[in-house]
Amino acid sequence: MKSWQVVRYARPSEALELVELPSPEPGPSEVRLRVLAAPANFNDVDGCYGRYATVHPPLPYSLGMEAMGVVEAAGPGAESWLGKRIIATTAQVQGAYSEEALAPMDMIFAAPEFLSDEQAAAIFFPFHVAYVALHVRGALQAGDTLLVHAGAGGVGSAGVQLGVAAGARVFATAGGPKKLAFCRELGAELAIDYRAEDFLPAVLEATAGRGVDVILDLVGGDVTEQGFRAMAFNGRYLQAGFSGGIETEDTGLIPRPIVFGNFNYMGVMLAYGDALATKRAAHINIMPREVGVQVQESLNTLFAEKRIRPLIGERMPMEELPAALELLESRNTMGRVILSW
Numbered sequence: 001m002k003s004w005q006v007v008r009y010a011r012p013s014e015a016l017e018l019v020e021l022p023s024p025e026p027g028p029s030e031v032r033l034r035v036l037a038a039p040a041n042f043n044d045v046d047g048c049y050g051r052y053a054t055v056h057p058p059l060p061y062s063l064g065m066e067a068m069g070v071v072e073a074a075g076p077g078a079e080s081w082l083g084k085r086i087i088a089t090t091a092q093v094q095g096a097y098s099e100e101a102l103a104p105m106d107m108i109f110a111a112p113e114f115l116s117d118e119q120a121a122a123i124f125f126p127f128h129v130a131y132v133a134l135h136v137r138g139a140l141q142a143g144d145t146l147l148v149h150a151g152a153g154g155v156g157s158a159g160v161q162l163g164v165a166a167g168a169r170v171f172a173t174a175g176g177p178k179k180l181a182f183c184r185e186l187g188a189e190l191a192i193d194y195r196a197e198d199f200l201p202a203v204l205e206a207t208a209g210r211g212v213d214v215i216l217d218l219v220g221g222d223v224t225e226q227g228f229r230a231m232a233f234n235g236r237y238l239q240a241g242f243s244g245g246i247e248t249e250d251t252g253l254i255p256r257p258i259v260f261g262n263f264n265y266m267g268v269m270l271a272y273g274d275a276l277a278t279k280r281a282a283h284i285n286i287m288p289r290e291v292g293v294q295v296q297e298s299l300n301t302l303f304a305e306k307r308i309r310p311l312i313g314e315r316m317p318m319e320e321l322p323a324a325l326e327l328l329e330s331r332n333t334m335g336r337v338i339l340s341w
């Protein structure tokens with residue numbers, strides 16, 4: 001089977017090679033899917049440079065966290081998934097940009113049957129991250145004000161849609177007029193070009209000086225520090241990404257604006273599985289599988305009612321993966337870039 005591998009750390013077009021590998025064999029509670037489509041994922045851009053700290057496999061390794069496909073083999077315990085159309089986070093978050101990939105049962109869901117393969121490939125990370133952030137962690141309520149950074153991106157555009165669906169007043173930041181128009185189309189009341197102007201005065205103006213109840217931040221760095229000043233009393237600041245520079249993941253936080261802001265600073269990480277075993281082994285909190293099942297059910301209802309929709313900005317053949325990842329990196333994409341074999 002064909003597989004895109006990172007063979008050296010560099011920009012995607014230099015880091016990646018398309019190689020021939022044997023079919024991977026699923027272990028216990030794992031499935032092998034025939035990948036039909038996979039989205040370009042920002043974490044995989046960081047993976048090419050070797051700066052994605054969460055998982056750092058030795059070179060060479062097959063890239064790709066997220067895929068959609070059909071289960072063609074199942075390890076012990078996973079037989080009930082055979083033949084099913086699924087969306088998946090791949091095993092060890094690797095191998096999605098391959099013709100076949102492994103995925104653990106805890107991180108797969110049935111693809112909604114009313115979505116096409118490409119549409120289904122577009123939904124997993126954006127809608128699960130945004131739903132977990134806004135509802136599981138952030139307790140977003142109708143009437144709340146919500147600011148979504150990078151609101152035209154994959155996760156951001158899902159956050160804008162879910163905010164609107166929840167009855168929140170949604171503000172979004174994005175770079176450039178096309179992205180701002182896109183955010184407004186999705187229901188954002190206010191769209192701010194944070195590359196051209198400071199978003200803080202605009203947000204304070206729109207909330208009569210109060211600040212916003214919830215911020216969904218996928219960017220990090222200066223955007224985060226400035227965002228602290230835009231929070232309302234008792235607000236919820238949801239940190240879910242660092243596309244402005246993964247190195248800011250490790251920048252020490254300055255607690256003063258948090259203390260003086262009287263708001264909650266919250267982290268969001270998408271992972272479902274054996275929460276207790278992971279806590280013991282890695283001292284991190286992942287979410288029980290049941291949370292993911294409930295999130296997917298809620299999303300299915302919202303998709304079926306057409307209150308949210310998958311957003312595909314570009315479609316490309318899988319052979320053009322390096323160009324797709326560089327397009328994502330260049331900040332010139334809206335919604336998701338979907339690659340198909």
Ligand SMILES: NC(=O)c1ccc[n+]([C@@H]2O[C@H](COP(=O)([O-])OP(=O)(O)OC[C@H]3O[C@@H](n4cnc5c(N)ncnc54)[C@H](OP(=O)(O)O)[C@@H]3O)[C@@H](O)[C@H]2O)c1
Nearest residue numbers: 042153154155174175218240241242243244268269270331
């Ligand atoms: N917490 C989790 O479990 C989890 C899971 C999946 C993804 N994520 C994170 O969510 C974020 C969004 O991922 P995505 O795949 O949906 O990507 P994306 O939002 O479609 O693309 C990244 C966007 O970030 C903005 N951006 C701001 N500063 C940037 C910079 N210096 N370089 C490039 N882009 C910059 C750009 O929008 P503007 O031009 O409008 O600024 C760009 O279009 C990523 O940080 C990713 O790591 C987190």
